[in-house]
Amino acid sequence: MRASQTATRDPEQKREAILDAALELFADRGFHGTSIPDLAERAKVAAGTIYRYFASKEALVNAVYQREKMALAKALVPKDMSTSARLMLHAFFVAACRYARERPLSLAFLEHHHHKDYLDQASRDLEQRMFAPALIFLRQAQEQMAVKKCEPEMLIALVWGMFNGLVRGHEEKRFALDPKALAEAEECIWQAIRA
């Protein structure tokens, strides 16, 4: 087994093109609303080629899900858990807003395909790995009397729910999100969870 010597035609690049096209189409038409021929056209490959890289449409959507979920997790995971709860929330909020701005399709896709029945176990498992660091941090912060002593899972649901509401309202142009509005929103979130 030699290292990849096919430099002229990079198969990895084609795979990425298919994943990118799938992200776009699945994000705004959903899984069942997207056809393989449409997908092939967007990725600029033939329909049959997709099956060289992915066993089925389901396998493809799972590959997209796992790629995007890991990208989101990587973008949100804190570098340093030793600061105050307030600063941690700030870091989370800034990172989440940056991700929403830079990869809006990723967020839309993940929101749209959350907990769907065609997702396999590997995809589902990523959910918990994602929230694990936040959970640990929240328990710490609760002991230091920095945040409310509710079920930490519930606090995460509330914070993530607020962030989602913000993103959705902004996408629907119901309100603008200039720096002032963002700062106000961040403060709302902090007030919601602080002790």
Added chain:
Amino acid sequence: MRASQTATRDPEQKREAILDAALELFADRGFHGTSIPDLAERAKVAAGTIYRYFASKEALVNAVYQREKMALAKALVPKDMSTSARLMLHAFFVAACRYARERPLSLAFLEHHHHKDYLDQASRDLEQRMFAPALIFLRQAQEQMAVKKCEPEMLIALVWGMFNGLVRGHEEKRFALDPKALAEAEECIWQAIRA
């Protein structure tokens, strides 16, 4: 002349049976994931019968959307806007939780089909009629220094986002929602928006 025969023959009841089946299936499989034959079987009618009541699958999903959105609006609209902001939030929260408990499929359907491109203008217009009373009340409360002076649309997005996060987390069994947890969640929401 039998009761069951008369019941089956009532056209309004058949229409409702189709709408009920559509609510269930659309809520958990989505629009494109639900087929007319499946729908017909669930509603206990023949496929062709559905087209006696609705012009197309799109017309059907719009009929379901409008019925459920109006039911939600009716359940959430406040009886009396002259109390304090805190009590208004309490009334909203109790009503929303009651709706989530009694009609979970309705909430799932509305969340799932929010702003989809197969929804017609009439369906879209219901969205704004829904938030209008809340907007008026929020502006009042802001003048009385009871809630934060942010964009009211943003406050609505945050509150509704928290409620959605709560419902979703509960449905996924990530945490329990006993009366104590509900009271804590309500307090979080209040702290998020209070002045």
Added chain:
DNA sequence: CTTTGCGGAATGAACGTTCACTCCGTGCTT
């Protein structure tokens, strides 16, 4: 020349929708 992997037509299943028909309650005729 052999090997490899892509393109795109071919395939059968399943889709939304239609339509010729059945069935039954109702009211008119006798």
Added chain:
DNA sequence: AAGCACGGAGTGAACGTTCATTCCGCAAAG
């Protein structure tokens, strides 16, 4: 009172289309 003709709701097989997936010929790489 009984029979008949009518109208419209309900049916489900059939239609043309589109789907996910397969397959084979070809073009380029080794």
